[in-house]
Amino acid sequence: MDLTFTVPTLFGLEGIVARELGFLEIDGVNAYDGKVTFKGGFSEMARANIAMRSGERVLLNVGEFHAETFDELFEGTKSLPWEEFIGSDDAFPVTGYTLESKLFSLPDCQSIIKKAVVERLKKTYMTDWFKETGAKKQIRFSLVKDTAVLMLDTSGEGLHKRGYRAVSKAAPLRETLAAAIVSLSRFKNGETFLDPFCGSGTIGIEAALYATYAAPNLKRSFDAEKWSEIPASVWQAERERAIARIKPTSSDIICSDIDGEAVSIAAVNAKRAGVGGKIRFETKDVRDIRPTFEGGVIAANPPYGERLMEQKEAERLYAEFGKVYRRFKNTRAYILTSHEEFEKQFGMKADKNRKLYNGMIKCYLFQYYKNALGSKK
Ligand SMILES: C[S@@+](CC[C@H](N)C(=O)[O-])C[C@H]1O[C@@H](n2cnc3c(N)ncnc32)[C@H](O)[C@@H]1O
Incomplete structure (x- = not known):
C-alpha cells in the first residue's frame, strides 16, 4: 500500500525526525518546515507511532489541493475519497490551522470541511444522519499559502505523551524535544550521560530509552488501533519488532537536581518508563558536581530566569555551571536555554x-x- 503520511515536528527538529524515520527503515522521507512526510502502508504508520522519538504525530494524508475561496475548499474536500477511510459510524471531528492564506477564519474552514465530508459520505452510506459513535477519525487540515492538505490523525494524543510522566515539577521539557537533544548529543553506548538539572527526569529517561533502543511509545495506545480497516496483527507485529530491537546498555546515566522532591518524581517517572534500573538519581546542587567521569555527555535544561527564578540568579548559576563543566575532560555539553547571553555567563x-x-x-x-578532544581548562 502506498500511502503518504505527515509528521508535524517542532521547528528545528525536521532533520532529526527524518533521520529517525530512516533508522526505522521507513522510505520516501522528505523534510519541510515544521513537518516530515513519508510513504508506506499501515505497518510503517504503526512503526512510526510506536518508535519515533521526536515527531509530534503521524497523520495520514487524504488529499491536497489549492483553495482560495470557500467554494474551492468545499469542492476540493468533497472530491477526496473519504469513504475509503471513514466508516458509517465513525466520528470525524475537524481541526486545523491556516497560515499565509486567503482563507483564514478557522471556524469557517472547519465547518466547510465538515459539510463537504458529510456530503461525500451521504452518497456512499445512503443516509443523511451520521451518529459518529464509532472510532475516532480526527480530520486535521493545514491551509498554508492557499494549499489545503487534509489528513486523518492516527496518533490521537500527541506522541510526546509517552505515558510515563504521571507527575512533574514546574516547567518540564517536552519529551520529543528531550529526545532530540539526546539525539543531537550523539550519545553512544558505553558513554556516561549526566543531566545535572533533571527536574522530572525527561532528558535522562529519553537518554535511557535511546541507549537501549527502546521504542518510547511501546506501551501507549493510538487512535488508529481502533480503526476497523487496520488488522490488530499489524500493531502486534510492530510492537514485537520494537521489543526485538531492545538491547542492553553499559552506559552510566545520571540525573541530579538540587530539589529532592524533583529527584523523587524523576525516579518514579523512570520506573514507569521501564528504565528505573538504568538511571542513577542524586539530589545535588550543580556547584557540588565533580568530574567523576571523562568523555561522555552533559545535557541540561537549566532554569531560564523567566519562569523559575530571576534573571540574575540564573546568570550566576550559569557561571558556576561553566566552572563545573570546565573541570570535566573530553565531555560534550548540550544546554537548552532561552537566555540570549548564556555563553557569556x-x-x-x-x-x-x-x-x-x-x-x-x-x-x-x-x-x-570540539574541545572534547582535550582538556578545556
Ligand atoms: C527547567 S527545570 C528542568 C526541567 C527538566 N528538564 C524536566 O523535563 O522536568 C530546571 C531544574 O533546575 C533545578 N535547579 C535549580 N537550581 C539548581 C542548582 N543550583 N543545582 C541543580 N539543580 C538546580 C530546578 O530544581 C529545576 O528542576
Whole structure:
C-alpha cells in the first residue's frame, strides 16, 4: 500500500525526525518546515507511532489541493475519497490551522470541511444522519499559502505523551524535544550521560530509552488501533519488532537536581518508563558536581530566569555551571536555554547553537563538542 503520511515536528527538529524515520527503515522521507512526510502502508504508520522519538504525530494524508475561496475548499474536500477511510459510524471531528492564506477564519474552514465530508459520505452510506459513535477519525487540515492538505490523525494524543510522566515539577521539557537533544548529543553506548538539572527526569529517561533502543511509545495506545480497516496483527507485529530491537546498555546515566522532591518524581517517572534500573538519581546542587567521569555527555535544561527564578540568579548559576563543566575532560555539553547571553555567563562560546522551541518559548541549544578532544581548562 502506498500511502503518504505527515509528521508535524517542532521547528528545528525536521532533520532529526527524518533521520529517525530512516533508522526505522521507513522510505520516501522528505523534510519541510515544521513537518516530515513519508510513504508506506499501515505497518510503517504503526512503526512510526510506536518508535519515533521526536515527531509530534503521524497523520495520514487524504488529499491536497489549492483553495482560495470557500467554494474551492468545499469542492476540493468533497472530491477526496473519504469513504475509503471513514466508516458509517465513525466520528470525524475537524481541526486545523491556516497560515499565509486567503482563507483564514478557522471556524469557517472547519465547518466547510465538515459539510463537504458529510456530503461525500451521504452518497456512499445512503443516509443523511451520521451518529459518529464509532472510532475516532480526527480530520486535521493545514491551509498554508492557499494549499489545503487534509489528513486523518492516527496518533490521537500527541506522541510526546509517552505515558510515563504521571507527575512533574514546574516547567518540564517536552519529551520529543528531550529526545532530540539526546539525539543531537550523539550519545553512544558505553558513554556516561549526566543531566545535572533533571527536574522530572525527561532528558535522562529519553537518554535511557535511546541507549537501549527502546521504542518510547511501546506501551501507549493510538487512535488508529481502533480503526476497523487496520488488522490488530499489524500493531502486534510492530510492537514485537520494537521489543526485538531492545538491547542492553553499559552506559552510566545520571540525573541530579538540587530539589529532592524533583529527584523523587524523576525516579518514579523512570520506573514507569521501564528504565528505573538504568538511571542513577542524586539530589545535588550543580556547584557540588565533580568530574567523576571523562568523555561522555552533559545535557541540561537549566532554569531560564523567566519562569523559575530571576534573571540574575540564573546568570550566576550559569557561571558556576561553566566552572563545573570546565573541570570535566573530553565531555560534550548540550544546554537548552532561552537566555540570549548564556555563553557569556557560562564563560565559553558554543561550537554550535541551534534555535529550538520549548512550547512557545524560543530557546537555543548551545553545543560544546570540539574541545572534547582535550582538556578545556
Ligand atoms: C527547567 S527545570 C528542568 C526541567 C527538566 N528538564 C524536566 O523535563 O522536568 C530546571 C531544574 O533546575 C533545578 N535547579 C535549580 N537550581 C539548581 C542548582 N543550583 N543545582 C541543580 N539543580 C538546580 C530546578 O530544581 C529545576 O528542576
